[in-house]
Amino acid sequence: MRLVLTVALTGGIGSGKSSAARILEDCGAGVLSLDDIARSVLEPGREAVAEVAGLWPGVVRDGTVDRRALADVVFADPVALERLNGIVHPPTWREARRRLAGLEAAGCEAAVVELALLAGSGREDAFHGNVVVEAPFGLRIDRLERHRGMSREAAAARMASQRDPLPLADLVVNNGGSPAELQRRVRDAWRDWLRPYASNLLRGERTRGDDRRPSRHELGRAVARLNYWGVGARRRGDGIVAPAPVDRKAVLRAGFVPAAEGPAAFVSANPACRIELSTVRDGAMG
Template identity: 30%
Template sequence: MSKPFILGLTGSIGMGKSTVAEMFREAGVPVFDADAEVHKLQGPSGALLPQIEAAFPGTTGPDGVDRQALGALVFGDAAALARLEAIVHPAVGKIRDLFLLEHAGMPLVVFDVPLLFEKGGWDRVDAIAVVSAPAEKQRERVLARPGMTAEKFAHVLELQVPDAEKRERADYVIDTGASLAATRAEVNAVIESLRLRAI
């Protein structure tokens, strides 16, 4: 059975990755959104709620996982975070495998994975596109988010592989620092390049 070419799409916080993922979708490329699947698994009636509640009592309810309560337990606790990831990652992996089966006839699919470099997912993709923007643009976008502070932003950056390193390791860099039209042109150029590689 033919297997699609898998492009891993990643980028640091505030770089515009969700916007770029949507541009791939609009161009007809199926996108697997790892974060969205985690939200479903942990949302109301989510499949992982019983396991998460058993491992972290008091962190789930009718609305799904209480992200603040769970975050407080795993934030800065490597062992607790590893326990949570051992529950979440295999479940997301199964959904990802089903996604690949569903789109087996497609020439190209995108795996939208925010922590592709941080969590070791680069070995499951055929090429990597990093979404990037100038640091001042990134900061402006992130600090405009509700509840975001300069301290929280600094902490997130500490946990992420630096943008410069991601750009170096990428096969493609998609710049979101200019207009949406310019970014869309870059996305279309990546798709065209990958179509030529797949021939």
């Protein structure tokens, strides 16, 4: 089994993740905008529109959702936002999975899912990697004022409603400088991290990457991915153990490939560091 690398690209509003997505698309990645898919779910005639009208009649006129009015309602009320997510997220993720399958079938080298709300989505650990675009608070406010016509108060409220994605990051791209600097950083990330990662997954062996020891954060992210896919892993020293036998498809979906050498059964395809996964009898997991 071979898998296309699937990466989440996220960041708070005004961070510049959409700009980063366009650069990755130019590099050759297949890019899906979850926000665009979610917007299509609220197009006239869709089932979700009737559900929204039932909860907030004032934001739907002649079968069309007034998106600005809806945003004013939900971003000022966490309960309302949770209700809207419950309506929009399921069909959005179904469509995203369908499109990802299409990219994989087409032989895409790497698939990037651009989304605003990774933290709290329930899919924080579903991707081979999470790329977070960050920028200083004040700069993000300025961008939202200048490019989206938002007031500083509205921009700050929108930012406050979003959970911090940095604890979920496998790679952080700083967008506190010029567009040229962002271009360079994203292209460097494509060359040095995404393409080698994708190559290792497609080959089914780790032929490219750094052999340095992983940090606690890197180990934690790897364990979280394995557990998301049902492997039942835990840290042990600088590596990871899981009860044998393991589901090899699940291990691959978590970003691990068979180890070519050493006692470990698998090794992370992530080129940033070497993370080994050993399988043990269930009684030896302690």
